[in-house]
Structures are given as structure tokens and as C-alpha cells.
Amino acid sequence: MLCPAGHESTATDYCDVCGVAMPAGSAAAPAAAPTTPAAPAAAECPNCSAANSPDALFCEACGYDFTTGSMPRRAEPVGSPAAPAADTGNISPALTTEWVAEVWIDPDWYADQESTDPLPSPGLPQVVPLRNTSILIGRASRSRNITPDIDLASDTGISRRHAQLTTDGSRWWVEDLGSSNGTYVGGALDTLPKTPVAAGQKQEVRTGDRIYLGAWTRIVVRKAAAGEV
Numbered sequence: 001m002l003c004p005a006g007h008e009s010t011a012t013d014y015c016d017v018c019g020v021a022m023p024a025g026s027a028a029a030p031a032a033a034p035t036t037p038a039a040p041a042a043a044e045c046p047n048c049s050a051a052n053s054p055d056a057l058f059c060e061a062c063g064y065d066f067t068t069g070s071m072p073r074r075a076e077p078v079g080s081p082a083a084p085a086a087d088t089g090n091i092s093p094a095l096t097t098e099w100v101a102e103v104w105i106d107p108d109w110y111a112d113q114e115s116t117d118p119l120p121s122p123g124l125p126q127v128v129p130l131r132n133t134s135i136l137i138g139r140a141s142r143s144r145n146i147t148p149d150i151d152l153a154s155d156t157g158i159s160r161r162h163a164q165l166t167t168d169g170s171r172w173w174v175e176d177l178g179s180s181n182g183t184y185v186g187g188a189l190d191t192l193p194k195t196p197v198a199a200g201q202k203q204e205v206r207t208g209d210r211i212y213l214g215a216w217t218r219i220v221v222r223k224a225a226a227g228e229v
Contacts, residue, residue, distance in 0.1 A: 001022070003017070003018065003022055004021075005017075005178075005180055006024075006057055007023065007055070007076065008056075011031045014160065016157065016160075017053075017056055017057060017058070018057075018160075018161075019138070019158070019159030019160035019176050019179065021156075022127070042054070044071070045059040046064065047064040048064065052066075053093065055210070057127055057178050058161060061128070063144065075228065088134070090149055092132040094134045095132060095167070097170070097223065098129070098168065098222065098224035098229040099129075099130040099172075099220050099222070099223055099225070100127050100128060100129055100222060100223075100224045100228060101130055101150055101216065101220070102126070102127055102128075102219065102220040102221075103126040103127075103128060103150065103218075104122070104125045104217070104218040105119070105122040105216050105217070106122070106144055106212070106218035107120075107122055109212050109216055109217070110215060113157065113181075113215050113216070115216070117157075120154060120175070125220075128149070129224070130165070130167075130221070132149070133166060133168075133215075134164060134166050135149040135150060135164065135165035136161065136164055137152065137163040137164065137165065137219070138150075138151070138158060138159060138160050138161045138162045138169060139151065139153045139158050139159070141160050145162060150165075150214075150219070152184070152214060152217055155214035155215050155216060155217050156215065157181045157213070157214035157215035158179070158181075159177070159180050159216075162177060162179040162214075163176050163179060163183045163211075163213060164177055165205075165221065166202065172204070172205045172221050173203060173204050173205060174197060174203055174211055175200065175201065175203075175217070176196065176197045176198070176199045176201075178200070179215060180187070181213065182213070183196055183197045183199065183212075183214075184211070184212040185197060185203055185205060185209055185210055185212070186209065186210050187206075187208060188208040188210060208220075210220050
């Protein structure tokens with residue numbers, strides 16, 4: 001069946017590709033019209049050889065990232081002991097410099113988005129250590145083997161695989177992964193951004209820049225203070 005963004009999805013709650021909510025009554029896909037042209041040839045996953053739609057960003061079967069060529073992240077078995085903080089399933093190179101992401105609930109961004117979800121109580125930011133050169137931002141899903149480094153599960157405006165941060169150790173870039181609500185970057189003294197980062201294109205996140213996404217989330221990437229990580 002097709003999600004509102006036009007992706008093929010087998011899920012009935014959220015799209016497997018972009019994470020957007022599926023429309024009500026989408027348990028069964030409508031029958032194709034007799035005149036519908038043949039679908040493009042399926043793309044084969046290089047990791048598990050499963051067939052995927054040509055525009056898929058991730059393998060439906062194993063989670064292989066077609067955008068970055070990254071292998072799927074590991075999922076902890078149900079009931080297993082908690083893994084050490086550094087072991088998130090991220091197989092990208094480890095950072096040699098300590099960085100963190102400050103995750104804020106931003107009332108101004110919430111008001112601009114006109115979300116119908118109730119705004120959580122703003123407070124101090126959540127400080128997330130960034131331990132690898134590639135950081136996935138999204139909402140966790142055990143069934144889809146999605147384990148984001150920055151898990152924004154409480155913000156329903158965030159797609160399962162929403163955006164990706166990458167770094168060369170001193171500079172950072174953000175890339176939107178085809179999310180349903182977009183990823184925005186603005187300066188600390190600027191008004192709220194109105195133009196999203198083009199999906200699939202990396203935009204540099206400069207010192208002091210703020211990343212806006214979802215219904216109320218604001219992220220600031222900075223070097224960690226002494227003893228913070």
C-alpha cells in the first residue's frame with residue numbers, strides 16, 4: 001500500500017520508509033487499476049539480497065542504508081541485559097574528540113508547527129554523547145531493527161529514520177533521510193527557519209546553529225565540556 005508520501009509500505013501504523021502515519025483504514029491495499037503500468041524493477045539489497053522498491057532509502061528486510069551504504073544496526077534480544085553506553089549498534093568509526101548533542105523541547109518551534117500533540121514540559125536539555133562519525137536521528141522500532149543514536153520517540157513528528165549527522169572530527173553536517181516533516185537548520189540569532197534541508201543533501205551545521213525537526217525538537221551539536229562524557 002502507499003503511504004501519504006507515496007512510498008510502498010507493508011505496515012499499517014507508520015510507513016516503513018519515511019515513518020509517516022498511515023491513513024485510517026489502510027489495512028488492505030486497494031486493487032490496482034487494469035491500466036496501471038508495470039512497476040519499475042525492484043532494487044536488490046547488497047546485504048541480504050531482498051527486493052526493495054527503487055526509491056527505498058533502507059532495506060525493508062534487514063535495514064541496510066542505501067543512502068550511506070551502512071550495514072544494518074544490531075538489535076538487542078528482548079530481555080537481554082542493557083549494553084554499555086558506547087555499544088548502540090553503530091558501526092561507523094568512533095570519534096576521537098568528545099562531542100554531545102543537546103536535545104531541547106522548543107515552545108517557539110512547537111507554536112510554529114501548529115501541532116495538535118500536547119507540548120511536553122520544557123526544561124533542561126537532554127545531553128546525548130556523540131560517539132561515532134555517523135549519528136542516526138529518529139524514533140526507535142524494535143520490529144524494524146531501528147536503533148537511533150538520538151532517539152526522539154516522544155516526538156511523533158519525527159520519522160523512524162529522520163536525519164543523519166556526520167562529521168570529519170571537527171565539522172558537522174546534517175542530512176534529511178526523506179522524513180515526512182523535514183529537517184531545518186537556523187542560526188542562534190536568526191528567526192525560525194522556513195526552508196528545509198533538501199532530502200539526500202548534506203548541509204553543514206556551524207558553531208551555534210540549531211537543528212529543528214519534528215513537532216518541538218531542537219538540537220544543538222557542540223564539543224563536550226570537561227568530564228561531561
